[in-house]
Amino acid sequence: xxxxxxxxxxxxxxxxxxxxxxxxxxxxxxxxxxxxxxxxxxxxxxxxxxxxxxxxxxxxxxxxxxxxxxxxxxxxxxxxxxxxxxxxxxxxxxxxxxxxxxxxxxxxxxxxxxxxxxxxxxxxxxxxxxxxxxxxxxxxxxxxxxxxxxxxxxxxxxxxxxxxxxxxxxxxxxxxxxxxxxxxxxxxxxxxxxxxxxxxxxxxxxxxxxxxxxxxxxxxxxxxxxxxxxxxxxxxxxxxxxxxxxxxxxxxxxxxxxxxxxxxxxxxxxxxxxxxxx
Numbered sequence: 001x002x003x004x005x006x007x008x009x010x011x012x013x014x015x016x017x018x019x020x021x022x023x024x025x026x027x028x029x030x031x032x033x034x035x036x037x038x039x040x041x042x043x044x045x046x047x048x049x050x051x052x053x054x055x056x057x058x059x060x061x062x063x064x065x066x067x068x069x070x071x072x073x074x075x076x077x078x079x080x081x082x083x084x085x086x087x088x089x090x091x092x093x094x095x096x097x098x099x100x101x102x103x104x105x106x107x108x109x110x111x112x113x114x115x116x117x118x119x120x121x122x123x124x125x126x127x128x129x130x131x132x133x134x135x136x137x138x139x140x141x142x143x144x145x146x147x148x149x150x151x152x153x154x155x156x157x158x159x160x161x162x163x164x165x166x167x168x169x170x171x172x173x174x175x176x177x178x179x180x181x182x183x184x185x186x187x188x189x190x191x192x193x194x195x196x197x198x199x200x201x202x203x204x205x206x207x208x209x210x211x212x213x214x215x216x217x218x219x220x221x222x223x224x225x226x227x228x229x230x231x232x233x234x235x236x237x238x239x240x241x242x243x244x245x246x247x248x249x250x251x252x253x254x255x256x257x258x259x260x261x262x263x264x265x266x267x268x269x270x271x272x273x274x275x276x277x278x
């Protein structure tokens with residue numbers, strides 16, 4: 001009888017230990033697997049409903065857009081995001097922040113990098129001429145407006161290209177970090193990876209491929225790839241120095257070499273064979 005009771009106790013302990021271990025494993029998976037949802041913040045709507053947060057005046061020592069010291073009325077962008085979005089339901093390390101501007105410019109950066117940089121959402125230029133909210137921006141002879149919002153940083157070097165300074169900003173999106181990667185990555189020819197990387201970092205903020213990317217510049221792949229109606233050697237030269245082809249061109253000089261431009265064009269030629277109907 002005692003032996004039977006001992007066996008039952010041992011068996012019960014084994015079952016309890018087994019269930020307990022499995023439960024811990026399930027809890028661990030649940031804690032680390034966080035659904036990556038896409039979230040949108042309409043900044044103009046938040047402004048109308050007085051949800052931007054407490055404003056302050058920030059000074060940018062060397063503003064990368066105006067190229068001089070600037071002061072702005074602004075709110076903390078990281079506080080705004082944390083107030084509007086439950087960040088416990090996403091994984092910041094695997095999430096990117098995408099900025100949508102009125103002119104079609106659509107830069108992006110890792111969310112974690114952004115939140116840790118003490119970013120500000122500027123809504124008024126303290127130095128603007130009387131009767132105006134913003135000083136005009138002059139680029140390549142073109143006049144542009146920063147209104148309604150402009151992202152700035154007080155503790156980041158303007159030379160650090162990881163940080164984006166979108167102006168003319170209206171919406172913010174949070175998306176999975178690897179969204180669109182599979183659709184744009186040259187899976188069939190990985191030798192073109194350098195061209196893909198260059199396109200992603202230098203071109204995707206203004207141009208789209210198969211509808212993915214910015215709309216400030218033209219779509220480059222559908223219905224016809226830019227490589228199908230430009231001479232290849234001229235396209236390579238144009239990417240290196242757009243101003244040598246067009247007066248007051250909006251496309252900036254990217255600071256890339258002719259070899260790098262050729263790698264971008266080779267990637268675009270690859271994508272011309274991988275079109276997706278829009």
